[in-house]
Amino acid sequence: MTTAKRRARVRAPELVGRGWLNTGDEQVALRDLRGKIVLLDFWTFCCINCLHVLDELRPLEKEFEDVLVTIGVHSPKFVHEADPDALKAAVERYEVHHPVLDDPELTTWQNYAVKAWPTLVLVDPEGYVVHVAAGEGHVEALRTVIGELVAEHEEKGTLHRGSGPYVAPAPESTTLRFPAKAVVTPAGTILVSDSAHHSIVELEADGETLIRRIGTGERGRADGLHPTFSEPAGLTLVPNTHGYDVVVADTVNHLLRGIDLATGEVTTLAGTGEQWRDGETDGPADKIDLTSPWDVAWWNGGVAIAMAGNHTLGFFDPVSNTVSRLAGTTVEGINDGPAAEAFFAQTSGLAADGDRLWMVDSETSALRYLENGEVTTVVGKGLFAFGHKDGDADEALLQHPLGVTVLADHSVAISDTYNNAVRRYDPETNALTTIATDVAEPSDALVVGDELLVVASAAHRLERFSAAATRVNGEAHQVKRPSTDIAPGEFELAVVFTPPTGTKLDDRYGPSTRLEITSSPPELILEGAGVTTELVRALRINDSVTNGVLHVVAQAASCSDDPADEHPVCRLTRQDWGVPVRVVADAPSRLPLLMGGMDEAAPSGT
Numbered sequence: 001m002t003t004a005k006r007r008a009r010v011r012a013p014e015l016v017g018r019g020w021l022n023t024g025d026e027q028v029a030l031r032d033l034r035g036k037i038v039l040l041d042f043w044t045f046c047c048i049n050c051l052h053v054l055d056e057l058r059p060l061e062k063e064f065e066d067v068l069v070t071i072g073v074h075s076p077k078f079v080h081e082a083d084p085d086a087l088k089a090a091v092e093r094y095e096v097h098h099p100v101l102d103d104p105e106l107t108t109w110q111n112y113a114v115k116a117w118p119t120l121v122l123v124d125p126e127g128y129v130v131h132v133a134a135g136e137g138h139v140e141a142l143r144t145v146i147g148e149l150v151a152e153h154e155e156k157g158t159l160h161r162g163s164g165p166y167v168a169p170a171p172e173s174t175t176l177r178f179p180a181k182a183v184v185t186p187a188g189t190i191l192v193s194d195s196a197h198h199s200i201v202e203l204e205a206d207g208e209t210l211i212r213r214i215g216t217g218e219r220g221r222a223d224g225l226h227p228t229f230s231e232p233a234g235l236t237l238v239p240n241t242h243g244y245d246v247v248v249a250d251t252v253n254h255l256l257r258g259i260d261l262a263t264g265e266v267t268t269l270a271g272t273g274e275q276w277r278d279g280e281t282d283g284p285a286d287k288i289d290l291t292s293p294w295d296v297a298w299w300n301g302g303v304a305i306a307m308a309g310n311h312t313l314g315f316f317d318p319v320s321n322t323v324s325r326l327a328g329t330t331v332e333g334i335n336d337g338p339a340a341e342a343f344f345a346q347t348s349g350l351a352a353d354g355d356r357l358w359m360v361d362s363e364t365s366a367l368r369y370l371e372n373g374e375v376t377t378v379v380g381k382g383l384f385a386f387g388h389k390d391g392d393a394d395e396a397l398l399q400h401p402l403g404v405t406v407l408a409d410h411s412v413a414i415s416d417t418y419n420n421a422v423r424r425y426d427p428e429t430n431a432l433t434t435i436a437t438d439v440a441e442p443s444d445a446l447v448v449g450d451e452l453l454v455v456a457s458a459a460h461r462l463e464r465f466s467a468a469a470t471r472v473n474g475e476a477h478q479v480k481r482p483s484t485d486i487a488p489g490e491f492e493l494a495v496v497f498t499p500p501t502g503t504k505l506d507d508r509y510g511p512s513t514r515l516e517i518t519s520s521p522p523e524l525i526l527e528g529a530g531v532t533t534e535l536v537r538a539l540r541i542n543d544s545v546t547n548g549v550l551h552v553v554a555q556a557a558s559c560s561d562d563p564a565d566e567h568p569v570c571r572l573t574r575q576d577w578g579v580p581v582r583v584v585a586d587a588p589s590r591l592p593l594l595m596g597g598m599d600e601a602a603p604s605g606t
Helices: 046-061 086-095 109-110 140-155
Strands: 019-021 037-043 067-076 100-102 119-125 128-134 179-184 192-193 199-201 211-216 232-237 246-250 255-259 266-270 291-300 302-307 313-318 323-328 347-352 356-359 366-371 374-378 383-390 401-408 412-416 421-426 431-434 442-448 450-457 461-466 473-478 484-486 489-497 503-505 513-520 523-528 530-532 536-541 546-560 570-583 588-594
Touching: 019 086, 037 046, 037 140, 086 100, 119 140, 128 192, 179 431, 179 442, 179 450, 179 461, 179 570, 192 232, 192 383, 199 536, 246 291, 255 291, 291 489, 302 347, 313 374, 323 503, 347 412, 356 412, 356 536, 401 442, 412 450, 421 442, 431 450, 431 461, 489 546, 503 513, 513 523, 513 536, 546 588
Parallel strands: 037 067, 067 100, 179 232, 232 291, 291 347, 347 401, 484 570, 489 588
Antiparallel strands: 019 100, 037 119, 119 128, 128 588, 179 192, 192 199, 199 211, 232 246, 246 255, 255 266, 291 302, 302 313, 313 323, 347 356, 356 366, 366 374, 383 473, 401 412, 412 421, 421 431, 442 450, 450 461, 489 536, 503 546, 513 530, 513 546, 523 536, 546 570
């Protein structure tokens, strides 16, 4: 058993925050959970990797429901995410069925020495930290450790079975629940992806009167006349030459689905239903894994796909029935230039205007476009800068936009989601202005006559606005996440990964690990940036740069190591970090980042 290999036990710090959700207004303390295995999920609701983990954990929570208590620790990145009402909405939107601690000052985050969203921490029934892992793909390792803890603490008599502190909130009934995207059909009706109802809704042209619902409302992936979806988002009209009129980004299913508007029949067009983690990106549409497709747009004879889950753009060709990588490298950030070399950051909205494909990258609060094979950023300064500021695009700021819409004059409307605003960018003047404020998390907009019909997602309805613009001089913000002090000169960055119990690193087909390191600004790293197959890297840090961000992407492949197993079970663990750093003399000259296991990343609290 791995329990014999664990280091000296570290007491889990108490949970400190502003308040609790999903507990019936009761406070929860770790000391009250003695006898339970506690899984802390450090997340923030803007983060696509965090949303992936929510879905990964659902079967684990069910399997161990009488011994495991999952607690989401919400430590926000954006200002909007620190709003308690916004957090309450997100907990409902993403069907979080466990208690959530509101940690707006990142107090518990710091007490557990967390450096990345998402991070998972297991606490044993006696209140000690026994396992820490960052990123996605840790369910099998968690299942193994939890199973060991159950056996160990049942034998000791320190395991208490029974229900936990989760209290389901009272459900609310509305026609739409967190709608995501919308399109106008050829008949003039409005088609809306009703995300939290896992269905597609058709409304009259007034945007209110229900005509029909396509989908049973249950989470699933069934095709046919009684289809199911899982948090569908993007919609685009396509020429009906293959038996469907609309393509849907079925986000949590990692699929593209087609809808025949005449019959309401749904078919699966692309994806396997498995989330892409590594491997092929180009090939037959039903053989290639997708990852959280968030929006789609008919462009240049096919469907462009905002692949939010791995920070790339994809392309579905309905004639050849293939999927391919359109742009991006999977590194999260802003990098313009040739499409194959560009960095994106959770692209969440697309709109085609001739040969130009407009997009918004939510995590860099950026407006960008792809044209003639080149990516150009219009608004956006990086992963940690955002705000609500109009004016020249070089100085203007957005906050986690999810939608972009081409207007009649070729300007674009931006659904500036976390500013609760709709903005307008004019390419002729290079200026950003504000069309509307106090819109509850707009996520898309349609041009209907002289008006904009806006998907007000958190208000659960569509709202109409004039396209007239005003000017807002709001505040600029930086992510308040604490910086890590690092030393200038010779420096070591180490990604710590311990293969889960019963597995080993898989080097049958070459190196089993990969590490990519870049920085903002690029001159922060004088030597050592780039890609290697080792998880430890020697860098040289520039002493003339005082602040910056280290961008780290690591992955490791591991397989079961039973010699008798002819077909070992393999998995890929992957994590992205954006670590804000401050270059300080006499600071540590080594930075460990934990991807899986315990090793050096024990909590700093006592």
